[in-house]
Amino acid sequence: MKNSIIESPKNQWVMLGALLIAGLATLLIKHKPSTEPFPGQETRIITASDSLMYVTVLPQDSTVLRTPSADLTPEELASPLLKELMAKMLYTVKHPSQDGVGIAAPQVGIDKRVVWLQRLDLEGEPWRCYLNLHIETMSDSTETLPEGCLSLPPMRGEVTRSPSVIVTYIDPDTLLPARDTIHGYTARIFQHEHDHLEGIVYADRTDSLYISQDWAAERSAFTYSRPTWW
Numbered sequence: 001m002k003n004s005i006i007e008s009p010k011n012q013w014v015m016l017g018a019l020l021i022a023g024l025a026t027l028l029i030k031h032k033p034s035t036e037p038f039p040g041q042e043t044r045i046i047t048a049s050d051s052l053m054y055v056t057v058l059p060q061d062s063t064v065l066r067t068p069s070a071d072l073t074p075e076e077l078a079s080p081l082l083k084e085l086m087a088k089m090l091y092t093v094k095h096p097s098q099d100g101v102g103i104a105a106p107q108v109g110i111d112k113r114v115v116w117l118q119r120l121d122l123e124g125e126p127w128r129c130y131l132n133l134h135i136e137t138m139s140d141s142t143e144t145l146p147e148g149c150l151s152l153p154p155m156r157g158e159v160t161r162s163p164s165v166i167v168t169y170i171d172p173d174t175l176l177p178a179r180d181t182i183h184g185y186t187a188r189i190f191q192h193e194h195d196h197l198e199g200i201v202y203a204d205r206t207d208s209l210y211i212s213q214d215w216a217a218e219r220s221a222f223t224y225s226r227p228t229w230w
């Protein structure tokens with residue numbers, strides 16, 4: 001008995017169509033943007049780094065320091081890799097060899113909007129992490145004060161910034177959106193770290209760069225050589 005399903009011309013066209021659709025679907029799946037958290041080199045940097053991470057410096061790490069950072073995806077916000085990155089960034093910025101008041105993820109080779117900074121405006125000056133940090137508004141008034149940066153040793157320079165800002169971010173504990181108004185020197189730290197997320201460094205905002213002998217002396221023990229696997 002003949003198989004009418006196979007031999008019917010109409011059904012052959014239906015089958016051909018189905019095969020074409022299946023082929024197209026496979027192609028689309030293959031070319032769909034990856035939702036894997038921290039793809040490629042970023043995962044490598046997070047997992048292979050010691051607690052004290054390599055801190056990127058200009059000019060040798062200009063690619064990562066000059067690329068605007070992306071918001072963390074929902075997959076990245078939920079990933080254990082983010083917790084590992086946060087822990088290592090905090091250890092690094094507080095380490096005596098760095099001793100900073102803030103650090104942004106591009107400074108450890110990751111172009112994602114993750115920042116740690118010291119809230120000098122709060123009692124006990126606690127360290128706080130801010131995910132997907134954005135500045136909503138800045139005050140119109142400005143003040144000019146010296147700044148330095150872990151990625152520009154051993155320089156300093158006078159930078160004009162707003163003394164208060166409103167920031168939005170994802171709270172790392174609740175993973176909920178949050179908003180805060182910051183005043184004083186801490187507002188300056190927020191702007192400095194936010195600049196890093198935009199691929200900007202404070203040297204872009206000053207014409208008064210100078211070598212700080214104190215800085216050079218304080219951090220002479222730290223070598224800025226990249227790990228071989230980096």
Ligand SMILES: [Zn+2]
Nearest residue numbers: 148149150151
């Ligand atoms: Zn900096």
